[in-house]
Amino acid sequence: MVTVISRIFHFGFKSFWRNGWLSAATVAITVLALLVSVGLILFRVVTDRATESIQEKIDISVYFKTTTPEDQILNIKQSLESLVEVRQVDYISSDRALEIFKARHEDDPVISQSINELNANPLQPSLNIKAKKPDQYAAIAEYLEAPNLKTHIESVSYAKNQVVIDRLAAVIDNVNRGGLTLTIVLALIAGLVVFNTIRLAIYSNREEIGIMRVVGASNALVRGPFMVEGVISGSLAAVLSILIAAPVVYFVSPYLNAFIPGLKLFEYFYTNIFRLLGYQMLFGIVLGGLSSFIAVRRYLRN
Amino acid sequence: MIVFQNVFKIYNSHAVALEDVNFNVEPGELISLAGRSGAGKSTVIKLLIGEDKPTRGRVFFGQYEVNKLGDSELPAFRRHVGVVFQDFRLLATKNAHENVAYALEVMGRPQREIAELVPQVLDMVGLSDKAKNFPHELSGGEKQRVAIARAMIHRPEVIIADEPTGNLDPFHTWEIINLLQKINQLGTTVVLATHDKEVINSLEKRVITLDRGRLIRDEQKGKYILA
Numbered sequence: 001m002v003t004v005i006s007r008i009f010h011f012g013f014k015s016f017w018r019n020g021w022l023s024a025a026t027v028a029i030t031v032l033a034l035l036v037s038v039g040l041i042l043f044r045v046v047t048d049r050a051t052e053s054i055q056e057k058i059d060i061s062v063y064f065k066t067t068t069p070e071d072q073i074l075n076i077k078q079s080l081e082s083l084v085e086v087r088q089v090d091y092i093s094s095d096r097a098l099e100i101f102k103a104r105h106e107d108d109p110v111i112s113q114s115i116n117e118l119n120a121n122p123l124q125p126s127l128n129i130k131a132k133k134p135d136q137y138a139a140i141a142e143y144l145e146a147p148n149l150k151t152h153i154e155s156v157s158y159a160k161n162q163v164v165i166d167r168l169a170a171v172i173d174n175v176n177r178g179g180l181t182l183t184i185v186l187a188l189i190a191g192l193v194v195f196n197t198i199r200l201a202i203y204s205n206r207e208e209i210g211i212m213r214v215v216g217a218s219n220a221l222v223r224g225p226f227m228v229e230g231v232i233s234g235s236l237a238a239v240l241s242i243l244i245a246a247p248v249v250y251f252v253s254p255y256l257n258a259f260i261p262g263l264k265l266f267e268y269f270y271t272n273i274f275r276l277l278g279y280q281m282l283f284g285i286v287l288g289g290l291s292s293f294i295a296v297r298r299y300l301r302n
Numbered sequence: 303m304i305v306f307q308n309v310f311k312i313y314n315s316h317a318v319a320l321e322d323v324n325f326n327v328e329p330g331e332l333i334s335l336a337g338r339s340g341a342g343k344s345t346v347i348k349l350l351i352g353e354d355k356p357t358r359g360r361v362f363f364g365q366y367e368v369n370k371l372g373d374s375e376l377p378a379f380r381r382h383v384g385v386v387f388q389d390f391r392l393l394a395t396k397n398a399h400e401n402v403a404y405a406l407e408v409m410g411r412p413q414r415e416i417a418e419l420v421p422q423v424l425d426m427v428g429l430s431d432k433a434k435n436f437p438h439e440l441s442g443g444e445k446q447r448v449a450i451a452r453a454m455i456h457r458p459e460v461i462i463a464d465e466p467t468g469n470l471d472p473f474h475t476w477e478i479i480n481l482l483q484k485i486n487q488l489g490t491t492v493v494l495a496t497h498d499k500e501v502i503n504s505l506e507k508r509v510i511t512l513d514r515g516r517l518i519r520d521e522q523k524g525k526y527i528l529a
Contacts, residue, residue: 003410018395211391214351215452216380217408219373301373 004221011221012228022201023233029197030237030288031244033190034280038245040183041276042265046256047179049263051172058134058165060158062144063124066094068152070125076149077127083143085136090128097123124154134169138162191287198230198291202299209299223296230292234284241284242277245269303329303491304350304460309359311345311515319345320356321515327493329459332486334502335495336526337512343495346512347464350493351385352376364459381409384453388465390445392437392452398424398444399433402451409456423451427481443474450481460491467498475501499526 016023064073073091080089092100098121105111131137141158144150158165202209205226212222246269253266269276304327311320320342327333335343348354349361352368361368366379384405392401399420406416424430427447437445446466453461463482467475479501486492496502502509502525509524510517519527 003412007407015395207391208393208395211393212404212408213377214353214380214385214391215405215408216377217404218377221408 004218004224008221008224009228011225012232015225016229016232019201019229022204023229026197026201026229026233026288027236027240030194030233030284031240033194033287034237034241034284035244036186036190037283038241038276038280040186041279042245042249042269044179044183045265045268046260046263047175050260051175053260053262054168054172055134058137058168059128059130060137060141060156060161060165062127062129062156063154064126064152065154066122066124068125072152073125073127076152080127080129080140080143083140085131085133085139086129087132088130092126092128094121094123094125097121097126134165134172137165137169194287195291195294198233198288199295202226202292202295206299209296213300219300222300223293226292226296227289230288230290231285232288234286234288235281237288238277238280238284241280242273246273303327303364304493305360305362306346306349307360307362309349309356309361311342311349311354312357318515320349323359323512323515323517325510325517325520327460327491329491330486330489331508332483332492332494332505333508333510334505334524335493335512336497336502336509336524338497340514341497341512342515343497343512344464345515347385347462347493347495350462351383352379377408381456382459384456384458384461386446386449386453386461386463386466388468390437390442390449390469392445392448394437397434397436398429398440398448398451401437401448402455405452405456411456419455423455424448427451441474442470443477446470446474446478447481450478450485454485454490458490460493461485462493462495464495465497466494467496467501479505502526 062076070093077089077091080086098115101123102112102115105115129140131140137158141156141162144153144156209222249269250266253264253269256263256265306323306325309320309323310318312318323342323346335346337343345354349356350363350368352371355369359369363379364382366382368379371379393404396404402423403416403420406419421430421433424433427450429444429447429451432440432444432448435444437448440448446469450461450463450466453463461482466482467478470478475498482492482494483505494501494505506523508522509519509526511519511524511527
């Protein structure tokens with residue numbers, strides 16, 4: 001058994017080396033497929049970050065009547081926090097709202113002066129609500145429609161921003177769904193291209209397979225070396241794909257950062273490089289090994 | 303040792319490759335399968351090594367009933383025979399030494415034994431100095447000698463040669479025939495399929511003649527006679 005396994009590896013490595021051009025072509029095609037794969041992983045990171053940054057900008061504010069006691073508002077806050085859709089609720093009291101307003105209009109003497117001239121604080125206390133997902137705002141807005149709450153509420157910003165929020169929610173949803181479809185389709189195409197390349201390489205060896213069988217080689221000894229070759233191609237291609245992707249990501253990263261704030265693609269690439277290499281290795285090895293396994297099968301009959 | 307029992311190979315009603323062929327081969331014999339191209343010689347060989355199955359009839363090789371062997375049993379069976387083909391069938395990416403060694407490697411023989419035996423057999427076929435050469439660097443005669451070395455290195459009970467001299471000039475033809483005779487003298491059964499009249503006549507051994515799929519003659523000290 002040990003002898004057979006060691007011979008399978010020995011034959012596989014030797015054949016990979018001696019079939020130089022054919023091996024190089026297989027590795028090159030596999031590199032292309034794996035570049036698609038690493039591209040898809042990074043695309044996912046970009047779209048995740050982009051949708052996250054849009055989501056951060058969406059919220060709804062509930063403005064309470066100035067007569068509503070603070071306890072009541074804090075009760076409502078608590079009840080809102082218990083909703084599954086709600087991620088975060090911030091309470092902004094009238095005083096805090098005034099502070100924010102003053103700070104914002106510090107440089108505008110007209111507004112500052114008119115505020116100072118008012119004896120009472122005209123600003124309403126409010127709750128700022130962030131949902132877990134953008135399509136959950138409608139449900140939260142509906143919750144606020146309850147009669148026992150409505151008596152205290154002056155206005156809800158959702159009604160004003162509904163169209164924009166819904167549209168953004170739809171965009172985010174489409175980006176996620178489209179990204180997933182794109183990932184599946186491209187991964188499938190990349191896989192098929194590699195499979196076909198390996199199939200052609202093995203087709204060119206079909207006579208050799210026949211000779212091995214006539215000489216008395218077992219199926220494992222015929223198939224094994226081709227699988228080893230596939231695995232070598234896959235591993236080499238995985239390493240090469242990361243080496244090629246690194247400078248590209250480094251170059252593109254600052255441009256993407258300007259476009260999507262908070263997106264540090266190269267930093268992500270660099271800190272996750274071993275995980276990415278692991279994915280690439282897994283994809284390359286499975287693809288190379290499995291393609292060889294399937295491609296040789298048809299020549300192992302009789 | 304080898305028994306063909308009422309063997310038919312029919313591809314379709316217009317292509318009958320073998321028709322009711324019966325013969326036995328005893329251990330240590332050297333027999334020639336004679337006949338024109340298309341007489342059915344190669345079909346006999348294919349059925350003998352399990353590359354094809356008869357439409358009817360049975361093919362025995364020692365304890366094996368070849369026509370009943372499944373894909374998984376064939377490799378082990380084939381290690382009992384050595385086969386030499388007209389087109390040499392050497393592995394292009396292996397050199398002469400590795401091609402010969404391959405027959406032992408598939409049997410799981412230890413590396414030390416392989417390292418010892420291969421040079422001996424290459425020496426026997428006169429190719430010691432070409433051990434590192436790849437098939438494309440060898441002449442037709444040399445390639446066939448490598449093929450014979452590969453066929454005999456594991457000491458099979460039978461060597462089957464299908465038109466082994468078909469691609470060779472007269473000089474190399476005799477070189478190969480002499481080698482096959484030498485192997486036979488050492489006790490190995492040899493089945494030689496050929497349409498070379500001179501080769502068959504000079505051997506003065508048993509000749510089985512096929513014509514259009516039928517066995518028309520089986521003589522102990524035969525000649526190449528058709529019709």
